[in-house]
Amino acid sequence: MALSGIQIYKMLPQTNCKDCGYPTCLAFAMKLAAKQVELDLCPHVSEESKAQLAESATPPQRLITLKANGNEVKAGNEVVLFRHEKTYYNMPGLFVRIKDDLLADAIKEKVAAADTYSTNYVGIDLVLDGFAVEAVSGSSASFSAAVAAVRAASKKPVILIAQDAGVMAEGLKVLDGEAPLIFGAGAENWEAMADLATQYKAPLTVTGNTLDELADLVEKVKGKGIEDIVLAPATRSLHGELTTRVLIWRLAIKKNFRSLGYPVISVAGDAGDPAKEMVSAAQAISKYAGFVVIDSFAPDFVYPLIVLRQNIYTDPQKPIQVQPGLYEINNPKPTDPVLVTTNFSITYFSVANEIEGSGLPAWLLVADAEGMSVLTAWAAGKFDAERIAKSVKAFDVASKATNRTIVLPGHVAVLSGELEEELPDWNVRVGPREAVDIPAFMKQAMT
Numbered sequence: 287m288a289l290s291g292i293q294i295y296k297m298l299p300q301t302n303c304k305d306c307g308y309p310t311c312l313a314f315a316m317k318l319a320a321k322q323v324e325l326d327l328c329p330h331v332s333e334e335s336k337a338q339l340a341e342s343a344t345p346p347q348r349l350i351t352l353k354a355n356g357n358e359v360k361a362g363n364e365v366v367l368f369r370h371e372k373t374y375y376n377m378p379g380l381f382v383r384i385k386d387d388l389l390a391d392a393i394k395e396k397v398a399a400a401d402t403y404s405t406n407y408v409g410i411d412l413v414l415d416g417f418a419v420e421a422v423s424g425s426s427a428s429f430s431a432a433v434a435a436v437r438a439a440s441k442k443p444v445i446l447i448a449q450d451a452g453v454m455a456e457g458l459k460v461l462d463g464e465a466p467l468i469f470g471a472g473a474e475n476w477e478a479m480a481d482l483a484t485q486y487k488a489p490l491t492v493t494g495n496t497l498d499e500l501a502d503l504v505e506k507v508k509g510k511g512i513e514d515i516v517l518a519p520a521t522r523s524l525h526g527e528l529t530t531r532v533l534i535w536r537l538a539i540k541k542n543f544r545s546l547g548y549p550v551i552s553v554a555g556d557a558g559d560p561a562k563e564m565v566s567a568a569q570a571i572s573k574y575a576g577f578v579v580i581d582s583f584a585p586d587f588v589y590p591l592i593v594l595r596q597n598i599y600t601d602p603q604k605p606i607q608v609q610p611g612l613y614e615i616n617n618p619k620p621t622d623p624v625l626v627t628t629n630f631s632i633t634y635f636s637v638a639n640e641i642e643g644s645g646l647p648a649w650l651l652v653a654d655a656e657g658m659s660v661l662t663a664w665a666a667g668k669f670d671a672e673r674i675a676k677s678v679k680a681f682d683v684a685s686k687a688t689n690r691t692i693v694l695p696g697h698v699a700v701l702s703g704e705l706e707e708e709l710p711d712w713n714v715r716v717g718p719r720e721a722v723d724i725p726a727f728m729k730q731a732m733t
């Protein structure tokens with residue numbers, strides 16, 4: 287049961303010594319109750335209180351880590367219902383499913399293509415996380431051969447899907463020393479699967495038709511000493527899956543219901559055709575899946591999913607930034623102009639893409655505005671004439687752009703006079719307010 291801030295306060299020393307970095311014990315207690323700080327920050331808590339607070343200080347959703355060859359995929363450890371309340375920590379792992387009735391060469395080909403898939407989105411390289419190998423042939427030999435073929439083509443973490451513990455064991459032998467996810471404990475086979483999870487120190491999925499069944503089986507599995515659990519609700523409709531994941535998340539985060547305090551896996555590939563699969567995967571990413579298994583692999587299928595995932599799981603407290611500096615676009619010469627913008631990633635890419643699309647060469651000076659967009663940075667005092675002039679000097683822009691024409695974003699036209707004072711040898715121009723108007727501006731005003 288989660289403790290309130292006042293309940294936690296009563297267990298703290300109440301000396302207000304500030305050693306934890308907070309002005310009062312009550313302020314620290316409130317942060318603890320919101321699970322925004324660790325109890326270790328207070329060095330004066332008694333052992334008795336520590337034991338009582340440990341439960342409250344534990345994240346309501348267990349962190350599960352799949353490992354292979356130095357690669358890790360983490361899920362869980364979340365503490366809020368909605369990202370804007372704080373942040374989400376671990377984006378859902380995206381796994382491509384391989385069925386063991388495929389020939390080894392076909393498996394290797396599919397795995398190699400997905401393994402090397404990478405796309406750059408606002409300066410971040412986005413990739414898939416691993417592979418799920420499913421036993422559909424019923425043959426242990428086919429399953430272990432399929433796992434071996436996957437491992438030969440990729441070093442990424444693996445999920446093993448099998449209902450038969452004997453078949454599962456053969457797959458696990460191939461991945462000995464790793465921590466794959468064992469997908470397959472249900473009401474009938476959970477003891478054998480739990481034994482395998484113990485033997486291979488691997489996390490285990492638990493399946494149930496209802497939340498009660500899930501919670502009951504979780505407790506049974508925990509009774510065998512298994513702590514690393516992933517929930518695999520048996521529901522197979524869009525509405526049912528969404529409702530189930532939302533309920534699980536709410537019960538874990540809001541009610542601290544430990545029996546469901548684990549990440550959930552969603553097998554979107556079971557949806558049937560690629561269109562339904564896309565909807566199912568997008569829904570799982572949007573609402574509370576920790577692992578998502580897809581069947582379809584093609585860049586146009588995967589791209590919207592990993593971009594959606596990136597957008598949802600970006601930390602709202604940390605703007606995505608690009609490195610400040612002087613960027614060359616379309617091979618600029620010393621006579622070409624310098625356009626200025628901030629280092630907020632989306633701003634940078636909007637401006638850089640428009641300049642690139644215009645086909646005209648230019649220098650793009652990216653000033654350090656602490657990752658804010660132009661207007662926000664200007665309003666916060668992080669993008670002013672002094673900072674822009676400092677960037678011009680820091681990146682030695684004058685030695686590269688010798689015609690000394692610098693273009694301010696139209697939104698900060700008000701800075702032009704101050705910038706002329708800061709950079710008396712430069713011709714300061716005011717560009718358009720919107721990035722989309724940059725090509726026309728460059729063609730009309732800069733050529």
Ligand code: SF4
Nearest residue numbers: 302303304306311328
């Ligand atoms: S360090 Fe502990 S005793 Fe000191 S103010 Fe913080 S919570 Fe209170």
